[in-house]
Amino acid sequence: MSEATLYPHKNHRMIFMQDERMARPQAHAIDIHNLPELDATGQLLDHLGRPLRDLRISVTDRCNFRCNYCMPKEVFTKDYPYLPHSALLSFEEITRLAKVFLSHGVRKIRLTGGEPLLRKNLEVLIAQLAELRTPEGHPLDLTLTTNGSLLAKKAKALKAAGLHRVTVSLDGLDDAIFRSMNDVDFPVADVLAGIDAARDAGLGLDTKGQFSGIKINMVVKRGTNTDQILPMARRFQGTGMVLRFIEYMDVGASNGWRMDEVMPSSEVVALINKEMPLVQLAANNPGETARRWGYADASGKYDPALGEIGVISSVTQAFCGDCNRARLSTEGKLYLCLFANQGYDLLPLLRGTDVTTDATIANAIAQIWQQRTDRYSELRSSMPPDTQSSTNSPKRVEMSYIGG
Ligand code: SAM
Numbered sequence: 001m002s003e004a005t006l007y008p009h010k011n012h013r014m015i016f017m018q019d020e021r022m023a024r025p026q027a028h029a030i031d032i033h034n035l036p037e038l039d040a041t042g043q044l045l046d047h048l049g050r051p052l053r054d055l056r057i058s059v060t061d062r063c064n065f066r067c068n069y070c071m072p073k074e075v076f077t078k079d080y081p082y083l084p085h086s087a088l089l090s091f092e093e094i095t096r097l098a099k100v101f102l103s104h105g106v107r108k109i110r111l112t113g114g115e116p117l118l119r120k121n122l123e124v125l126i127a128q129l130a131e132l133r134t135p136e137g138h139p140l141d142l143t144l145t146t147n148g149s150l151l152a153k154k155a156k157a158l159k160a161a162g163l164h165r166v167t168v169s170l171d172g173l174d175d176a177i178f179r180s181m182n183d184v185d186f187p188v189a190d191v192l193a194g195i196d197a198a199r200d201a202g203l204g205l206d207t208k209g210q211f212s213g214i215k216i217n218m219v220v221k222r223g224t225n226t227d228q229i230l231p232m233a234r235r236f237q238g239t240g241m242v243l244r245f246i247e248y249m250d251v252g253a254s255n256g257w258r259m260d261e262v263m264p265s266s267e268v269v270a271l272i273n274k275e276m277p278l279v280q281l282a283a284n285n286p287g288e289t290a291r292r293w294g295y296a297d298a299s300g301k302y303d304p305a306l307g308e309i310g311v312i313s314s315v316t317q318a319f320c321g322d323c324n325r326a327r328l329s330t331e332g333k334l335y336l337c338l339f340a341n342q343g344y345d346l347l348p349l350l351r352g353t354d355v356t357t358d359a360t361i362a363n364a365i366a367q368i369w370q371q372r373t374d375r376y377s378e379l380r381s382s383m384p385p386d387t388q389s390s391t392n393s394p395k396r397v398e399m400s401y402i403g404g
Pocket residue numbers: 063069070112113114115116145146147148167168169217218219246247248249250251255399400403404
């Protein structure tokens with residue numbers, strides 16, 4: 001995008017909403033010289049009354065796996081237009097934006113991707129983010145989602161840099177199934193070794209130093225890994241780690257999503273409950289994506305020693321009503337929904353020719369968030385079943401680009 005396009009009028013700097021890789025080059029502009037002056041009170045609400053609490057930052061759009069539900073290898077070939085290195089936000093730019101987001105109420109930052117551990121010197125970014133404090137003087141909840149392939153090597157350094165917690169994606173224990181789902185023949189034993197290394201390094205501690213568990217994410221695809229649900233539940237019961245079952249979602253436009261491959265979380269819970277009785281637990285925080293189920297003891301009461309599972313039912317039980325998550329792409333676009341097809345380009349605010357203060361960036365983010373009306377999953381639930389397919393939807397950004 002040329003500067004002339006970005007700054008069509010000398011006194012009117014614009015933020016454009018667009019993803020250059022999309023076929024439809026629509027652009028919505030915000031005139032940041034006419035932004036209302038807003039003090040960042042941490043009380044920012046979107047158009048539907050939802051606060052901003054959780055920021056997911058994608059640090060790379062590349063990955064060493066080709067999970068067929070995320071980066072099918074027929075689409076994500078070596079010729080795929082990945083972002084060039086020069087387009088990536090620097091660690092300083094990410095930290096600057098993170099600080100502004102904190103002033104608006106963000107309390108949790110999750111680093112994601114692509115595979116975040118592929119980003120060179122990620123520990124440096126973690127150390128910078130770990131230094132940040134909320135307006136009340138508390139550290140933020142800093143976490144990372146990884147496929148675990150590099151965790152055995154990096155867990156100690158990540159912990160030393162200040163990472164609190166980690167979520168590891170693992171879709172099964174059966175080596176053949178796991179290798180075929182990651183589609184690069186990666187062995188499950190290496191991810192399990194990564195999880196052990198993360199636990200041994202002390203990842204899984206919350207900001208108060210209490211063990212809140214490493215999270216394990218399993219995407220359930222009917223007919224592909226449904227027979228892995230019980231082995232996974234048995235393996236992680238009583239370990240202090242929280243296994244979360246994610247409904248296969250229609251993110252992006254390349255995974256050929258079909259409703260009949262979604263196994264509703266209610267079925268997952270029923271299946272586990274037959275062998276290992278479960279009781280429903282209250283949410284830890286408002287806006288939490290997972291519904292919690294605790295393992296019960298012989299008397300039918302929740303037994304904390306046995307632990308809990310979570311289910312993320314974004315397809316069958318939409319939770320847009322309290323969605324407090326924003327997403328920052330690798331090259332500085334702000335997305336208000338996982339299913340968005342356009343983002344707000346913050347890069348000109350960071351690299352433009354004029355000096356932009358943090359207050360201006362805060363005002364721009366406030367304006368963007370206040371206009372937010374996104375509630376894709378709720379709207380999808382109200383569509384007739386034969387239209388609930390990604391092939392019928394406008395081209396959306398890929399999960400590997402926007403981060404999970
Ligand atoms: N590469 C890292 C990983 O796999 O953990 C981080 C990025 S990945 C996009 C983040 C999360 O999104 C993972 O837990 C992954 O399983 C999940 N995910 C990707 N595609 C999905 C889909 N179509 N439906 C549900 N979850 C998906």
